[in-house]
Structures are given as C-alpha cells and as structure tokens.
Amino acid sequence: MNERTDKLFSQFSAVSGAGGHLFNKTKGDRYIWGTVIMLAISSILVVYSATGSLAYKMNHGNTEIYLFKQLSFIIIGLLMIYFLHLVNYTLYSKVSLVLFLISIPLLVYTLFFGAEINEGSRWIKVPVINLTFQTSDFAKLALFMYLSRQLSRKQEVIKDFKKGFLPLIIPVAFTCILIMPANLSNALLTGATSLLLLFIGRASFKHILVVVCIALLPVLLIVGIAVTTHQKDDEKPAAKSAMATALTSVGRVGTWVRRVQDFMYAKKDATPYQLQQAKMAIANGGIFFGLGPGNSQARNYLPQAYNDFIFNVIIEEYGLLGGAFIMFMYLVFLYRCISIFRRCPFAFGALLALALSFTLAIQATANMAVAVGLMPVTGVTLPLVSMGGSSFLFTCAAIGIILSVARNVEQLEGLPPSPKGGQEELPAVIPNDGYSAKTQTKPTLKTGESAQNQGGALFIQKGAAKPGNK
16 A cells, blocks of 8 residues: 655645745734635625626726726735734824824815715815825724824823813814715714724713714704605695705705605605615525626616625625625624734724724625615715725725734734743834833732723723732
8 A cells, every 4th residue: 555645734845935925924813814805806706797887888898997997906905904014003103193183184175175076075186196085084094093092091081071081082073073064974984983982992981972962963953854854745845845945955965864865755666766776686686696796787777886885786696695795704804803902912002903993894884784775875885895996995004904903912922921920021013002011911000000901901090909019
C-alpha cells in the first residue's frame, strides 16, 4: 500500500509574494472581513442586474459600464478599509475635532450652494474629477469620532448637565439641524445613533429623554400636517389645496408630508408607483429561490432599483431566502462589532467601534424597512450593497476604522504575561486614549474613585473605592 503523501497545514510554507505580504498583514476581525467580502460580491451581482436596462438605454447598448463602475468603487473601498485598519485608532481621536470643525462649514455650504439631485440639495460637486459626494456622510463619520472622544474624556462629569451632557449634545444638534432641511431621514438616523451612544456612554437617561421629546416635535408636526391636509373622499379639492399650499410650501416639507400621507392613507389603487413596483418585486421573488440572477422584471420599472430599492431586486431574484441572507450578514457584522466593544479595554476605541457599527446597522434596517413597506420612503441606501458612490466609500472608511480597533484589541489580547504575573505593558503603538492606564490592567485610581467595566470599556467613576485600589 502506498504511503499517504498528505501534508499538515502547519507544514505548508507561508504565502509569499506581494499578495502574500498583503494577506499576512491583514488583521482585525475575520468575520467582519468575511461579511464585507460577501456583501461586496452580492453588490456586484445585484447592481449589474439592476442597472442592465438603464445602461442599455443610456449608454447605447453598453450594459457593462455600471458593472465596471461598481467594481472600481469596491476595489477602492477595500483598499480604503485595508489601509485605514493599519492605522492606530487613537489617531482618529486626535483628528476628530479637526474633522468635525471641517464638517460644519461643508454642511452649511451644501445647504445653500449644493448640487440639487432628486429634489434635495445634499451633494457637493468636486470640479476636477466631476464627482458628487454627500457631505452628511462625512459629517456623520466626523461626529461619531468626536462624540466617542468626548464621551471617553468626560466620564467623571457625564451625569452633570452643564459640564458633561451639554458639550456632547450641542455638536449632535448642530449636525442634525444642518442635515435636516435636505435629508430629514438621515438627520433622524444620525440623532438616534448619537443618543444611543450617549446612553451606552452612561449619560443621564433623564437628559436623553428630554432631547428625544424635543426631537419628536418636528416629526409630530409633519405627521400632524399630513393628517390635517389629507384629502378625504368627500372633501373638495379646492379646500384641501389651499390648506396644503399654506403649510407645505416651505423647503421639502411638502415632500415629507406627501410621503407620510402615502404611507398612512394610500389604498391599493392609489399607492404611489414606486411602492407598487417595490411590492410587485417582492411578490415575484416568492419564498425560496426567486427568479434567478439577472432575471428581475421590476428593474425595468422600479425607480432607484440599483440604489434605495436594491433590496427588492435581491428578493425578486433570490427570494426571501436571499433577503434573509443579506439580513444575516448585517446581524453578524453588528454582533462582531459588539464583541469588539466588549473586548476593547479603552473607552474611545470601544465607543467608536460601537457608534460606527450602529449607524451602519440602523441605516441597513431603515433601507430594508422602506423596501418592504414598514416605513415611509426615505433616501437611505443599503450599506455596501447599493450602487457605489461617496456613501459607499464613507461606509468603507467606517469599516476600516472599526477593523483598526479590532486589530489593536487582537494585539492587546496576544500580549504575553509579564514576569510579575500581570499583563505586559502595551507597546508604544497602542497609547492611552483618554485614561491614565498605560497597561492592560485597570488604571490606578485616586481616592474616592472606582473603575467600572461596562461592556469591556473602562469607565472611571466616583465611588467608595478604597485608597490604592488597582
């Protein structure tokens, strides 16, 4: 009998060459890398299918133009993730204030001089490369960096309204107010993520509840206008028109009111065209395997099938199982980010990873909820799946930062024990991000202070700790 010639994996030589060097330097959470790759592959398949007819009409039969465009964005995005995950995450704490201060004038400029696309002034056009980017995406990224930094530094006064809460909520209010006129849904999602981060960062629940009540006022106002101006069957059109014109002539209020009315009152025959086609796409997909890749019918009729309503194309071509797979990918991504939050010993890194993961998960949830008719139509894309643009690149930047935190957590967990029985001191590349801790052990506390581990992140609080407690 011939001897077996199989080798153990440990006997294989290391991957060599440029690609091997790149692979060997790739760190961070492997599950997050896997979900990013799977969503990117899904994006290539679905975007190519959803844009086929559009590309044929707009580009003289060249149906591959949007495919290559999406491939370009994915390659650039993956490179961004790779290089950003190599950067020590504490650098993002140092530049967060500068980025936030840059985002405010950008939002103001966009509000008054931005390029108007789809009835909203949300974009700035870069003159040289002729590329438009949505400044709210940059502002959200900068805000969550700055908010995480301030939360990690104000733990001793976090319950105080003037010293702790007010300096945190003012940047959030400024950002959301500047985003709201052009993109109400984005402003609401940004505000919700910020308040959730403040809650996890131990801000006073009473203060957060006051902010929630204030933020609900414009939402309730829009719903109230939608209800009072809705034209019933026995109402004269002229009376309704006069009332609606007076209340909905300011900015995009008319668009928001109309979307709320469509969501609340539209009957089968009166359902807006876009929602009709979205529901037909889901019905065509069925439960199991759908119509198959490239066989979507709704893509020829559904507006924004490659962007805001790409989830409907996924269900139509791959069935409810395909839609469930996409949802599962986002759940895995969120779960792994929460795991990073629990394992990260420093508050800034833990809060930053959680904030960026929450904003992507909430955005994905909102997009899918709109697609299946559980929410009024917004303008929110499906992260990493919708056709590429500035939103895709800023999503990749956020994931790169999350993986940077994960990479540093892996380095911390891989430190060998010191001869004294504790953890070895952190190397210089992993400096302190807001506390007095220079080792992986708990920070040295002053008299009257105690260290609370909340989800793996160290928070210093006043308490009855004994002097010299370590």
